Amino acid sequence: MSNLLDIDNLTVTFPTNNGPIDVVKGISLSLGRERLGIVGESGSGKSMTGRAILKLIRSPGRVKADRLSFDGIDLLTRRERDMRAIRGARISMVMQDPKFSLNPVMSVGDQIAEAIKTHQRLSPSQVRAKTLAMLKSVRIEDPERVLGLYPHEVSGGMGQRIMIAMMLVPEPDLLIADEPTSALDVSVQAQVLDIIDNLVTSKGMGLILISHDLNLVASYCDRILVMRAGEIVEECAANKLHAAQHPYTKGLLASMPRIDEDREWLPVFERTSGSQT
């Protein structure tokens, strides 16, 4: 079976005043039509991995890899111009905070319609019908009203559902969700993830869910990668997370409070030595 995504030895480098720094250090992964979770703390390189797949790392950042292929297409040799046919249409990405990731001066309807019109030639009424249907599928009850709203007029949860609608409307094969619920209230996080999960599963898409929340990733993904300082330190099935081997993963798990326990202090990482805890 051919994989949806194959990454071999991916490195992302940024120049700094103290010489180049690798934020992603030669990671390899492959993905079928499944749900993969990438977890890690801030700066572990998980978001950069997501952006590198879409070739969104802009100069002066550099991306190197032995292999970066999507559905048999070699993304490494694709020029910017050809990448546009893949972005949105084949691989899409939901970003963290709808407050910043939706354009403040374009109406919701226009932004979703743009995602459709970029990849398909449809009449205005077809575009409108498709937009409305998509908004309905992310459980927005009154799509006609929402079409004419601007991003500052909608709540965070609604904004993220609009974002999901916009990213899924061209029916991509792979969705990268980069911390899709970190900016949202806890009460709507599950709602938004359920919507992503439903759409991804029903359409048989691949999903990469990037998050720092181990529990959340464990309950929505089939497989989990744990990243730290640009490297993958652990890979396991989501239901085997409790049996994780790597000390870092164990540390992460141990630092989560549980409601049925009675610990005074939560353990923290010892970072002074620079070695892995």
Add this chain to the structure above:
Amino acid sequence: MGWAVNKNDDTAIAASQTEALSRYFARAVQVGTAFAKFVATIAVTFLGLAALTFFIGRVVPIDPVLAMVGDRASNEVYEAAKIEMGLDRPIPLQFVSYIWDVLNGNFGLSISTRQPVIEDLIRVFPATLEMATLGIIIGIVIGVPMGVTAAAHRGSWLDQVIRTVGLLGYSIPAFWLGLVGLAIFYARLRWTGGPGRIDVFFDGMIPPVTGMLLIDTLIAGEIDVFWNAVSHLVLPATILGFFSLAYIARMTRSFMLDQLSQEYVTTARVKGVPEFFVIWRHAFKPIRIQLITVISLSYAGLLEGSVMIETIFSWPGIGNYLTTALLNADMNAVLGSTLVIGAVFIFINKFSDVMYRILDPRARS
């Protein structure tokens, strides 16, 4: 209105009609109040401006009576002139009558031109307006795309060239550029007209309607004169345009750089939107309101009259007029010009306020 279904249809329709009517009425009241507020703020600002110019005019150590009668007049003549000019009355009373005169379009007589100031202003302001408008159009049409291009190709040779042009616009003195321009394009190449708004030969041929020669010549149907006026206007307007272009391009570039690092620009790229639309639709649209502020200020600055350019090109504009009036202690002319310039600033400010609301959904509601 779920309850209406159970009632008689007529009542329901009547009720919904009344409701619609009262909604329209409420909306009309809302718009009316907003408009009244708008007019009131303009009126108050204008009154403040008039008060400021009036009192500054009274404080400066210039005796308008002396300027009128000359320093060899006898005491009786001086006193008579003072009473005739109304300057013996208390200052608040003078202010009220000054406002009354201004409202009636009477700005008094100019000492240097021996004409009513209002007539002078009607003559000189359109000359400046014509030049400034053409200048700002050049500045916008070239400056904005330059700034956007520079930002989109940050760090490339194109960016360097555009930034250098901007720096030149900041640092070259206006009079030098004016003189060199005249020496090359008028004296040597004969591509443009020389100083003045029009060749002496055509002077007085065109009946003034708007005071702007480009429009008046077309109204009169004198195409030859129109082209002559264009040839005189093109050089000073281009030089003014170059200065505002430098400023506009620089500001556009920095606004755009800020926009291009925004998350929603990345969103647009993720959607697969072509780079041209990423730049002009997603990054440029949000900066329009900031640009309007920049452009308004720079246009208002041009309308104040560029004294240097007007002097070098013998342009009978408001900058020239105001400078001459100041040097001659011609207070009526100074106050009149100041009021006009102030009014221009108020108007342009209000205009950009309105544009804000049209262009930015966040400023509405």
